[in-house]
Amino acid sequence: MSNTTLTYYNQNAKAFSDSTLNVDMSALYAEFLPHVAQHGSILDAGCGSARDAAFFKAQGFTVSAFDASPDLAELASSYLQQPVAVKTFQQLNCVNQYDGIWCCASLLHVPKAELPQVFLNLQNALKPNGVLYVSFKYGDTERVHNGREFTDLNENALTHLLSDTQLKAIKQWQSVDKRPERESEVWLNALIKVVHVL
Numbered sequence: 270m271s272n273t274t275l276t277y278y279n280q281n282a283k284a285f286s287d288s289t290l291n292v293d294m295s296a297l298y299a300e301f302l303p304h305v306a307q308h309g310s311i312l313d314a315g316c317g318s319a320r321d322a323a324f325f326k327a328q329g330f331t332v333s334a335f336d337a338s339p340d341l342a343e344l345a346s347s348y349l350q351q352p353v354a355v356k357t358f359q360q361l362n363c364v365n366q367y368d369g370i371w372c373c374a375s376l377l378h379v380p381k382a383e384l385p386q387v388f389l390n391l392q393n394a395l396k397p398n399g400v401l402y403v404s405f406k407y408g409d410t411e412r413v414h415n416g417r418e419f420t421d422l423n424e425n426a427l428t429h430l431l432s433d434t435q436l437k438a439i440k441q442w443q444s445v446d447k448r449p450e451r452e453s454e455v456w457l458n459a460l461i462k463v464v465h466v467l
Contacts (some may be wrong), residue, residue, distance in 0.1 A: 270337045270356055270378045270418075277416040282411035286318035288354075290348075292447045294321060294373070296404070300440070300460060301369065304400035305330065309368030309448055311353060312394065315375020316353060319345035325371070326351075328376070333367075337378075359383060372403045374456075381411055381420045388434050401436065403427075407443060407455040422457055430467040437464045442443055 276286060298321075305311060308329050311441045313322035316334035318341070326332040326349065335354035336342045346353040358379055370391055379387050391401055408421030422430070424441050431437060446454040 270457055271380070273413070275337055278338035279340040279359045282344055286341065286344045286348075286361075289318045292320070294324070294447070296402075296444070296456050297373070297458065298324065299398065301374055302328070302460070303367035303404045304397075304460065304462075305457070306349055306398070310366065310441060311369040311371060312367045314358065314370055314372045315378075316345050316349075316425060317341055317373075317375070319349040319353060322353075325393050330369075332341065332412050335361075335426050336375075356392060358387040363385075363394045365396055366394050368399050370395060372401065374404050376403050376422070377405045377419050382416070384420065384430050385433055388431060388436055392434050392436050395463055397463065397465070399459055403459050405457045405459065406455045407457045424457065427457065427459055431461065433458065435448065435465070436461050 280410050310331040311325045313319065313332060313334040315334050316322050317332055319437045322334040334345060334349060335356045336345060338356045339355050342353040342355045358376065395401060405422040405425060406419055409426055410425050411420050427438060427441065440460045442458050443458050444458055446456065
């Protein structure tokens with residue numbers, strides 16, 4: 270995450286957290302959770318307000334969470350009632366640890382050139398039958414908007430990024446933003462699994 274993007278989240282942590290906490294994510298949970306082992310471990314990577322981590326925790330999953338923004342992580346920790354680590358996707362270095370990794374609107378702040386390595390980090394962190402959920406703003410450009418840097422992806426771009434990994438998208442679909450006044454924004458969603466090469 271760039272310094273400009275990080276500064277944005279640190280300066281706007283409370284407002285950002287408040288604006289996302291009550292967004293209805295049930296349709297996305299319904300896609301992701303059937304692929305996660307019952308009572309398994311889920312990492313909410315780039316957790317923001319920890320809205321999703323708190324939901325997974327309430328469903329009986331073992332939850333871990335991190336965010337690059339210290340200010341957001343502090344708010345998230347309070348909401349989740351457990352520590353939230355301060356780190357970036359580039360610093361993720363665990364192996365075979367999670368049944369599910371949830372990257373909701375978080376990988377989109379990773380520069381495109383760094384995404385292949387980040388996907389390898391996520392691949393390593395997954396257990397053999399684990400599942401990864403990702404979402405990006407729909408498009409094919411890198412851009413700056415309202416003080417934050419974004420990497421937009423479409424289906425082809427995501428498939429290409431995964432081509433040097435053992436990860437494969439088992440489902441890709443588009444959805445519209447659930448926040449008020451943001452209905453015109455389209456998202457690319459994907460469920461991704463490790464394909465084992467014999």
